[in-house]
């Protein structure tokens with residue numbers, strides 16, 4: 001059943017190119033246009049939406065954080081992302097013009113279900129992004145966009161996360177397409193780029209041996225920090241979450257710009273710090289700032305593990321370990337940058353003798369609040 005792999009997690013990491021391709025299948029075409037008829041919320045209702053609110057838990061919440069960047073950029077509609085468990089208890093402002101997006105692999109997470117029930121009671125429309133056909137969350141939503149990751153068995157989410165990202169991009173691009181924005185050309189170009197993203201994920205997987213080797217060399221460490229900016233920030237949070245879940249290590253993700261406001265005090269000799277570097281193209285200011293961050297932490301003794309785009313030479317002098325990912329449009333980078341962090345956590349956990357498919361104290365789907 002594990003298809004020749006020792007763990008479901010390894011199998012599911014390897015299945016990611018297919019999961020991504022399957023989630024795009026029939027929804028995009030080579031001409032850059034997008035078909036999401038399955039989202040049965042009428043176009044006129046989507047045009048009236050004045051706020052998007054995303055609710056989710058755990059890894060799905062990180063997909064939501066990334067979605068915010070895409071939705072606000074391509075649609076110019078304000079977007080909030082909230083942990084489902086916090087949502088209804090703060091009396092959130094919702095009405096008929098609010099689109100709530102509930103992201104859940106299982107479709108059974110009670111916190112997310114209660115958040116969406118609350119949203120519907122307030123008159124908001126709810127769109128579910130879900131991997132499990134006919135589960136409770138899509139049944140109780142106005143519409144559903146299924147991810148086609150296939151069954152995910154390992155408790156720590158990998159392929160479901162990548163497909164949640166794909167679904168979030170599709171929603172963002174679709175909203176942009178339906179509403180019409182100044183980014184129409186960019187939207188078409190990104191839809192075309194999505195067509196080759198599964199191949200990019202495949203290429204990342206082919207280069208993971210040095211990452212596994214690095215992970216094994218850190219087996220005695222107690223702490224690993226993760227830094228990122230822009231969409232790389234939620235990737236850092238996800239890298240840290242994977243390490244907590246699987247390796248039971250202290251791991252924290254920070255926004256790199258926040259480093260100087262506190263976390264830099266944690267840097268000490270030989271502390272591993274994973275840095276997710278944004279593309280030097282596009283938002284090059286952010287790229288340059290993060291290169292300075294890498295210099296700063298390295299000067300204070302950090303062991304820098306740098307995830308950077310192919311051809312980004314500026315990082316080379318400051319990277320103790322360099323992990324290359326293929327060039328992608330800026331907003332899509334999490335689809336490739338997350339993969340090495342999954343492999344890293346999985347290998348480190350195995351090296352520590354942990355059971356990666358069934359980490360202690362965790363359940364695949366938490367059906368209590």
Ligand code: BG6
Nearest residue numbers: 057058059060104105106109157
């Ligand atoms: C958890 C799982 O408790 O639920 C996580 O251990 C998962 O891996 C989270 O991300 C949310 O689950 P779901 O099914 O709602 O996406």
